[in-house]
Amino acid sequence: MVVIADACNKLRGTYLSICSSGFNPSSLSPITFRTIYQSVVVPKALYGGELWTVIGASDMLRLERSHRFCIKSMQQFHSLTNTDFALASINVNSIENIIDRKKLVFFGQLCRLPNQYIAKQVFINRLVRYLNNDKQTKGFVPEIYRLLYKYQLQSCLDGYLQSGLFPSKQAWKQMLQRSVSAPEHHRQLESIRDVCPTLNLDDVLHVDKPSSLWKISRISPKLSPLIATLMAQLGGFLSRSYPTVCSLCGIHTENKLLHSVCFCSRRELLRESLWDAVIYQKGFQCFIELIRKTPLEQIVTLFEMTLSTTDDNRLNNQLAILLLRLVC
Numbered sequence: 001m002v003v004i005a006d007a008c009n010k011l012r013g014t015y016l017s018i019c020s021s022g023f024n025p026s027s028l029s030p031i032t033f034r035t036i037y038q039s040v041v042v043p044k045a046l047y048g049g050e051l052w053t054v055i056g057a058s059d060m061l062r063l064e065r066s067h068r069f070c071i072k073s074m075q076q077f078h079s080l081t082n083t084d085f086a087l088a089s090i091n092v093n094s095i096e097n098i099i100d101r102k103k104l105v106f107f108g109q110l111c112r113l114p115n116q117y118i119a120k121q122v123f124i125n126r127l128v129r130y131l132n133n134d135k136q137t138k139g140f141v142p143e144i145y146r147l148l149y150k151y152q153l154q155s156c157l158d159g160y161l162q163s164g165l166f167p168s169k170q171a172w173k174q175m176l177q178r179s180v181s182a183p184e185h186h187r188q189l190e191s192i193r194d195v196c197p198t199l200n201l202d203d204v205l206h207v208d209k210p211s212s213l214w215k216i217s218r219i220s221p222k223l224s225p226l227i228a229t230l231m232a233q234l235g236g237f238l239s240r241s242y243p244t245v246c247s248l249c250g251i252h253t254e255n256k257l258l259h260s261v262c263f264c265s266r267r268e269l270l271r272e273s274l275w276d277a278v279i280y281q282k283g284f285q286c287f288i289e290l291i292r293k294t295p296l297e298q299i300v301t302l303f304e305m306t307l308s309t310t311d312d313n314r315l316n317n318q319l320a321i322l323l324l325r326l327v328c
């Protein structure tokens with residue numbers, strides 16, 4: 001579809017032109033970038049998306065790829081970072097979910113529109129024809145039926161057909177948040193949990209809001225380079241690993257993070273500094289428990305120690321710096 005190719009180009013093109021005009025991901029908080037993306041880039045690319053009634057799987061995949069490119073880029077993530085992590089950490093939904101929601105918002109506007117408007121009369125006419133099994137009715141009405149069924153919102157249309165009453169703008173918005181957006185956020189978090197069930201990310205990722213680390217990054221700009229690197233490493237840990245060569249010892253490794261933290265012979269001094277900090281902060285018993293764990297469990301524990309709540313801040317700065325020195 002030409003319109004989809006155009007939308008893909010607009011997503012990437014508008015995003016990149018914003019980047020080149022001075023709003024660079026390295027200098028702007030991802031939360032601020034997200035606001036710009038959602039209020040400028042997405043509306044421009046998806047203009048008229050309410051009426052895209054036939055989007056094939058391959059077209060949707062192209063749109064999702066462009067969307068993921070922007071979402072990962074604004075958080076300075078590697079392109080192979082786990083997509084659900086990239087979306088959840090900044091609280092953005094998939095493009096399919098965004099388009100579905102746009103269509104349902106438009107449907108609500110049509111239902112609430114006063115009867116004297118031609119758009120309302122055309123909508124009711126097509127709705128009635130569809131209900132009477134008129135085969136000529138294609139497009140928006142069957143698509144709305146599909147979406148109402150998909151998100152279990154049929155009762156709203158049934159009520160409208162019986163009484164002529166439709167939920168108010170605010171009530172419909174809340175219903176869409178509850179039935180369309182929130183389940184997608186829960187799915188993202190479940191998918192991340194499936195990758196590493198032992199890693200507790202309750203302090204980092206939340207339903208319906210961006211990661212608390214990005215919030216700290218916005219409040220304390222001095223910490224933002226450290227947080228960006230930490231988030232990128234966490235994202236890498238939750239993504240598919242790929243073969244790479246250690247830049248210090250030259251050994252081929254499947255998992256760079258695991259190699260750097262637990263095995264790299266050229267990082268002994270950095271590793272000792274990290275262990276010293278763990279002993280100093282958490283006690284010798286905690287350190288003994290840590291080094292008795294498997295290498296993978298050690299990384300999970302180190303991430304949890306780094307990301308766990310402390311009195312003054314939600315980030316253990318010293319451990320984070322030492323862990324990242326070891327890894328980067």
Ligand SMILES: [Zn+2]
Pocket residue numbers: 246247248249250251259260263264265266
């Ligand atoms: Zn190495």
